[in-house]
Amino acid sequence: MHSLSVLEKLKLYIFSVFILSIANLHCTGTYQNQIEAKNGILDLTSADYDAQNIIKLSGEWKLYWKQFVTPKIISLSPPNSERKFILKHSPSVWNDTQFFDETIGSYGYASYVIEVKLREKTSNLALYIPDIGTSYEMYVNGELLASAGKVGVSENESVAKYKPQIVLLPEGEQFDIVIHVSNYTNLWGGYWYPILFGKAETIIQRKQVQSAMSVAVCIAAMLMACYNLIFYSFRRKDPTPLLFAIHCILILLRTLTTGERLGHLLFDFISWEILNRIEYFSVFCSGPVLYAFLYRFVPNEFWKRYGLYFNLPIYTMCFLTVVAPNYVYASFLNPMLVYIFFTVIPGWMIFLLVGIVKKQKSAWVLLMGYTGLMAANINDILFTFGILDSFYMIPYGQIFLIISHSVLISKRFSNSLNESEDLSRQMKSLVTSTQKIMSSSNYTTATKSDPHYQT
Template sequence: MKKRIFMIMMFLLILTGCSETKNNGFAAAKNGVIDLTDWVPPEDGAVKLNGEWAFYWHHLLDPNDDLTSYSPLMIKVPSIWNGLLYHSETLTGEGYATYHLSVRMDVDTEEQLMALYIPTIDTSYRLWVNGQLTAENGTVGTSKQNASPRYKPNVITFRARDNTSILLQIANFSHSEGGIIQEIILGSPDQIIDMKQDKVALNIFVFGSLVIMAFYHIVLFVKRTKDKSSLYFGLLCFIGALRAIIVDQMYLIEWFPNFNWYLALKLEYLTVYFGAFLGVSFIRSMFPAEMNKYIYYFASSVSILFSLFVICFPAKLFTETLSAFEIFLLLLLVYIQYVQVLACIRKRNAALISSITGLIFLGCTINDVLYYAGVIYTVDLLPIGFFLLIISQSVNLSLKFAKSFQRVEQMTKHLEEINVTLEEKVRKRTKDLEQAQFETAAMLAEKSIFLERSRIARELHDILGHMLTTTSVQIEVAKKVVGKDVRLAIDKMDLSQQLIQKGLNDIRGTVHTLKENNEPILFIPSLNKLIEMTEMTTSIKVDSLIEDTVNNLSPTIEKVVYHTLQEGLTNGIRHGGCTKFIFSLYIDSENNLHFSLSDNGVGINELTFGFGLTSIKERLEEQNGKLMITSSDQMGFALEFSIPIV
């Protein structure tokens, strides 16, 4: 681990230690002249035409103009002309100028062919070599109205001379920065073409690889939407693939020559600004415990705001934001590296690979920021760093999914082992359930018999109690009047016989009825009949109030009311010695049935629940009813209940 870190640190030191003074052993251009008389292309390779070029501000000179008539400034190439002091004027990115460089070479013959690699230049140019117009890109003009931008790297060939003249007109009215920001390279045609082809091959390889990885991981997300890391990574790969074809060799312009320059520039900036959001979101999805959520929200908000600024404003404004975003991006990458190192310390899955490649990517980013700012002269390393980062994270995700599949296989194997004994367990448990079901059925049958017997007993109790009470009253009356009025005594005995006969009929009906509600009864008439018979056979007065709203009750509730009234009348006569009852039955506004029966009997201080009251209580509980009994010595007896009507 220490060896790897040492190698990475050496890599960063090499990047930042590069200087501008040497170019394949040849001195840089000085005062608009570069001396390459000792240069042998086959042995020394291509050279970069870096150094001081003659700079003619606000002049568009061509080979027909006498350059000695003008006083040029010296400007370093590659660099932007922003900030250059010209006649007490600090230049901005907007304007036009002419660059000139004399290249001294030892040419064997005037027929010797040489080549130049011309990178993208902000934002239009025309190039003459030895007085011949060899390349142009965009439209060079003196104002925004007669100039138009275009990016397209070029390879041009020319016949070399001992003193080769390179004249370059540049105009910029669309970008915040103007000038030559990348290196112009001189070499033999084979060397320049090979270099160009190497760039093409590398970028196409990166583009194709990223597109494949983008689709692969997005499909993974579609199949498993809970894992957001695949989505962020797939979109990040897509952003990287898009950037590979809109920077450096500008393949998007090669494929679509009429593609809008402003739209291409917006896409270039969005790959950086919105890519930062996708990157930090991906790292958070991988190591959520290590990344502070507030820093994540802040970084995401900044990235999205910069992206919206690019979308909504013209190129001249949004290109001004790059320097500020580069500072933010460097700080964000340092924090992401901290998160990955912390995850590595905590031994999170895939943290070690992420940490190493993250450090390499941070070094590549620092290199490119300094390279494009003209501080160092190395190469554009960000595409390579990004590709390495993508490859490493793809490996991490593959390892993550591999472990998930491994867990699935282990669970499958465990389930198969369980299934081996599952059938026997199911058979045993089925047998146990059948036995339990048989025992439960037997218990339910016993309970059903018990409940049926209890119901019949309650009804027999109510019928016999009421019948015997009223019959007893009639017999007592007959005994008292038999010596005085034989006819009245016979009538009382006949009435007693009728009461006994009615009771027997009721008992037969109860015994032969195994289910309640078997035969419909006329509810209110049956209550009135019970009251009428009680008054007729006992000479007791019953004041009753039965509201018409109590119609259409369920048969079960009707029987509860009937038997409760029957039991209450019987108890009041037998035990209370009362002479008057007050009875009421109605339904209140909350749809509750109210029953009330009170008498003027002797009352009772201590209430004991006999069979009759217990039966009433049980019937009410079955209907979710509430029983209320009030009584005191010599103050009568009151029986009340309420039942919710569903």
């Protein structure tokens, strides 16, 4: 019976870990067949919100632009009052929303209002609140339960902050939720990611799994960066470990500033503006570093001649992220993503496939890691823009990439070590033969001492 080789077992192991991790995330709670709010009311009287179901607070929210309202004020306001609202399908950014005669831009403040109705009085419920752009206060039944940053009616009064968090709800059968949101720092503003509603244990468990995955990515990226930097310090002729270390550092920075926003929680003394620049810089800069790393293993004449020109727009974005204000570098994000996904990403996919056809060493490992990362990136982009009903997969893609590339570098180091050992044995044999030749008294004895002259 054919037995699996070490590399085949390793591929099977990596694939199994990847699939089981995703399955574990889904086991921490499944989304209820989505019930959307209508006219500002989310009717869950017929919904099953048991221990395994999670409901997104999405649909038609009431949007009060340039107004901070409360349920009491709303109930006391006469029908012809100046407190006007529109029904806005959320989560989505408020940019370009038509609010009566005004087109909403990037900056301002507003109130989002929704009424959640249950079929009976229920306890042990919770909300998971992702980041909201870019500061907010949440009131449930008139009580302030959560906040991030400082909301205000002007730039001087508002402080931006990302703070994903869990809110435990009081016992009840109806929840009047009001979110005050202000944004004066980011190109996009508003309630943009879905708030999750469900049993407290399910929400908490899901949060723990997501946070644990982010922490795992950070630890893996940090360890591999340190290891490869040390490796490079002892052997600077080969820049491959340095490139991989830089890419791991960029993965670390991206993980800290996206998803669970661990960087915003751990380093809350750093301004939102700096952390936001780090987020964008890690996204843009990781591409050229990754392609330089791939080129070391799968060199090709096309990238050698034209790679700089393909990377030039990305280098420009890295520069703008450092020196330009948010509304400049953020406005180029979507065009840059379109450029990347129609040029360099498919280009390197072709280069790696050609490398496999040419039987270049380790091309299949590079293709495996590259495909996993790109699939996760595409999923996250589609999810961010509301095109795909999914979840953030970039931590899984990053772990997948780190593991596959670590295997590749380890294999390369192992091959170098084996070659060094073979060369050492040959040198010892040569030295022994030379000593015998030097001690020989005549030509016949010398030729017998050298195996190369023996017949």
